Amino acid sequence: MTNERVRIRSLTFALIALALVSLNARAQEAADTFLSDLHTFRISNYIALDAFYRYSGTQDPAILQDVVNGINAANDAMNTVAKATNGVLSKDAVEDLNQEFDKFKALMRDNINVNRKQGYPDLRLMSDMANQALTMSDKATELYKQAQDSAQLKTDDRVEAARMAAVKMAQMMAKYSARTNSSNAQTFQGAADEKALDQQAKEFDGFLEQLGRGRDIPALKDTIDEIRSKWEFIRGSYINYNQNNVSFVIDRYSKGILSALNTAIDLLQQSQKS
Known part of the structure; x- marks a missing residue:
């Protein structure tokens, strides 16, 4: 009887431990999804902002649809974030971000x-x-960093590098578009407190270097090589802005880099699960 009780108790403890591991894994997955959103x-x-600058210089309805698509994608992500805080962030913190987004959408509409x-x-x-x-x-x-701390989530360094590189590329792309498509390029060059394009390009260099570190994953290596190739082609245009540069080529290659960075993130996350 005593041995039977010991076996039952051991089995109970094992099941509780398994349940806790499962709950923790689900919580980590939910937190990572939150960060991804x-x-x-x-x-x-920033993709929407880039599209608006291109639209302002051309009045092309097809480009206006790119603005709408960017805003819709941001709106979907914001709605997901607002519904799935899961204790990662306070509702007030998320609502503050949502209000800033509402201001941005209103300004986009007015523009x-x-x-x-x-x-x-x-x-x-x-x-x-x-x-x-x-x-x-x-x-x-700021909320992204708070969510990491709140969930005690350690994101892979290379995933973080790829995400930071993507944000930097999107910012550069929009700023470049602002200068290229504005008839008042000498007076309007994007946000007042934003870093100069050459500074941002050098920051992107650093993120790309971080992404290239670590163990080789065949498909990932090909993706990083693609990013480097495209970046080498347009880097000079970001470092030394020139109005004679072909802006649609810069825009196309920048978007190609964004797409490849997204692929790199997916590959890195898949490798962690395998």
Whole structure:
């Protein structure tokens, strides 16, 4: 009888331990998904901003749809974040970010309406939107770090490098587009407190170097080589801005880098599960 009780007690403890491990794994997965949605939110807003700058210089309805797509992607990510805090962040903190996003969307709407009405952008209004995009991105980055600390989630260093590289590329792409597509490029160059393009490009160099460290994963190596190849092609244009550069090529290659960075993140996360 005593041995039977010991076996039952041992089995109970084992089941409890297994349940705790399972709960912890699910909590970690939920927290990582939360971080992924915050990352998508940051990227999507800068993609929308880049598209708006291109639209302001061309008045092309097809480009306007790119603005809508970027805002919709950011909106979906924000809604997911708001519904799935899971104790990772307070509702007030998420609501603060949501309010900053509402301000950005309102400014985007106003800028589009002004462009439609007068055929060219309002510099003050466009500057307000650029500054709001930077404020909102900084807030999202702050919450991203808070979520990591709250969930005690240690994200893979290379995943973090890829995400930071993607945010930096999206910011550079939007800033470059602001200078290229504005008829007042000498007076409007994006957010007032944003770093210069050459500084951001050098930061991107650092993130790309971090991404290249670590054990080799065949598909990942090919993806990083693709990123490096594209970056080498356009890096000089970001370091030494020149109005004679072909802007649509810079935009296309920048988006190709963003797509490849997303692939790198997926490959890294898959390798961790295998």
